[in-house]
Amino acid sequence: MQGASAGKPIVVVGAGSTGSSTAYHLAKAGQRVVLVDRGQIANGTTSRSSAVVRTHYSNEVVARMALYSRDVLKDFSSVGESGFNRTGMLILAPPEIRETVLGNIAMLNGIGARNDFMEIPEAMEAFPEFNYDDIGFAVLEPESGYADPVGVANSYARSAERQGAQLLLGTEVSRLKAPSGTVESVELSDGSQIECSKVMLCTNVWTNELLARSGVAPDRFLPIWAVGHPMVAFNRPASYHGNRPVVWDYPQKTYYKPEGRYLVYVGTVDSALDQRHSDPAQVSQDVGSETLESFTGALVTRMPLMAEGVLHSTYVGMYDVTPDQHPIIDELSELGLSGVFCCAGLSGHGFKLSPALGLMNAEMVMGETGIFGRTFDRSIFALSRFKEGKEMRAKYPGMAAVA
Numbered sequence: 001m002q003g004a005s006a007g008k009p010i011v012v013v014g015a016g017s018t019g020s021s022t023a024y025h026l027a028k029a030g031q032r033v034v035l036v037d038r039g040q041i042a043n044g045t046t047s048r049s050s051a052v053v054r055t056h057y058s059n060e061v062v063a064r065m066a067l068y069s070r071d072v073l074k075d076f077s078s079v080g081e082s083g084f085n086r087t088g089m090l091i092l093a094p095p096e097i098r099e100t101v102l103g104n105i106a107m108l109n110g111i112g113a114r115n116d117f118m119e120i121p122e123a124m125e126a127f128p129e130f131n132y133d134d135i136g137f138a139v140l141e142p143e144s145g146y147a148d149p150v151g152v153a154n155s156y157a158r159s160a161e162r163q164g165a166q167l168l169l170g171t172e173v174s175r176l177k178a179p180s181g182t183v184e185s186v187e188l189s190d191g192s193q194i195e196c197s198k199v200m201l202c203t204n205v206w207t208n209e210l211l212a213r214s215g216v217a218p219d220r221f222l223p224i225w226a227v228g229h230p231m232v233a234f235n236r237p238a239s240y241h242g243n244r245p246v247v248w249d250y251p252q253k254t255y256y257k258p259e260g261r262y263l264v265y266v267g268t269v270d271s272a273l274d275q276r277h278s279d280p281a282q283v284s285q286d287v288g289s290e291t292l293e294s295f296t297g298a299l300v301t302r303m304p305l306m307a308e309g310v311l312h313s314t315y316v317g318m319y320d321v322t323p324d325q326h327p328i329i330d331e332l333s334e335l336g337l338s339g340v341f342c343c344a345g346l347s348g349h350g351f352k353l354s355p356a357l358g359l360m361n362a363e364m365v366m367g368e369t370g371i372f373g374r375t376f377d378r379s380i381f382a383l384s385r386f387k388e389g390k391e392m393r394a395k396y397p398g399m400a401a402v403a
């Protein structure tokens, strides 16, 4: 890695999993970094994450990012604690997508992301707790699971700090200042300024809000909107305690994420929900009785033993959604903000990718490739893809974030 650089710092805005990993990678590469968040580390959407860590994507670049990231989260001791819990991930799929999934599994196994195809009898023997009436086959990712998102963000941010980064918590960036089209400083909410060489925005659903305050007109906002995602947790009956797999229930477009040994969280992977554009401030925090009923119904239909489960709690988290449900990782020169970079629009699947995203963001800001001994093709995440018809296409119809 390079030696510590003198001169103006790089300001990373947002200390969620993305910004903290970015600050860590920049500090590791010897850059002067200031990581700023208006709250505490991970107080944004990271704290509400289901934090499922899987590699099953149908875009090869994203699958490679996920595989690399899972390896990092599994062996995180050089950074801190990730809380990775290997539960395995099981996909229960309808017969009509068999060919698509088989093609995808070949790609995934080809890059080393082990995915095992299971015919129904085999799946029933291994996982007898599920109802297979509308299921055509299953896929098991034995190495996947979930991690602790707040722990990961804290580990990255504090490790960045140990490597020389400055952390400014409880401090809002109120404006980016680029009087001649290239960023020169950021203004903080107390009126003070940080002169900087570059700015990296890891500000999730709040990115356009900051751009607006920096003089970007609404018609040039990034195509990112907020969507409230309800989550419902149940206490499991004793017959379903223990380390259990994360489950994607494709026919019902829901997922079941075990937490520890006694709880299971239910969430949705229905792309239709993500078309409901909202302003972050307007996202209701109420799960609502209709959702509660439909999530309970889906869970009990798929796992009849959960009829003995007991409601534990509910909450709503926000996704920062883009039209193709993949992030925008780019410099914002076309908005008159050269030197300002962004990694936002993670569309509800950005936690598991945070090790790769931090690496890619650091490479982008530094204008160098391969400094961490590994690289990923960033060009597919360019902002211009939405105008140029190069959006990433989902191979699994109706399922969010599998593109």
Ligand SMILES: Cc1cc2nc3c(=O)[nH]c(=O)nc-3n(C[C@H](O)[C@H](O)[C@H](O)COP(=O)(O)OP(=O)(O)OC[C@H]3O[C@@H](n4cnc5c(N)ncnc54)[C@H](O)[C@@H]3O)c2cc1C
Pocket (backbone or CB within 6 Å): 013, 014, 015, 016, 017, 018, 019, 020, 036, 037, 038, 039, 040, 041, 042, 043, 044, 045, 046, 047, 048, 049, 050, 051, 052, 053, 149, 171, 172, 173, 174, 202, 203, 204, 205, 206, 207, 210, 229, 230, 231, 267, 316, 317, 318, 319, 344, 346, 347, 348, 349, 350, 351, 352, 353
């Ligand atoms: C319910 C739910 C379930 C999810 N499940 C999964 C999953 O299973 N697997 C997975 O991989 N991902 C999942 N995700 C998505 C994942 O959690 C997010 O993509 C990821 O954590 C986003 O991290 P971030 O750092 O980009 O954003 P955030 O954590 O939101 O961080 C942004 C930060 O920016 C700060 N900020 C914003 N504006 C300013 C400003 N002007 N000045 C200073 N600070 C500012 C905020 O305070 C915040 O801390 C889920 C998300 C939700 C909500």
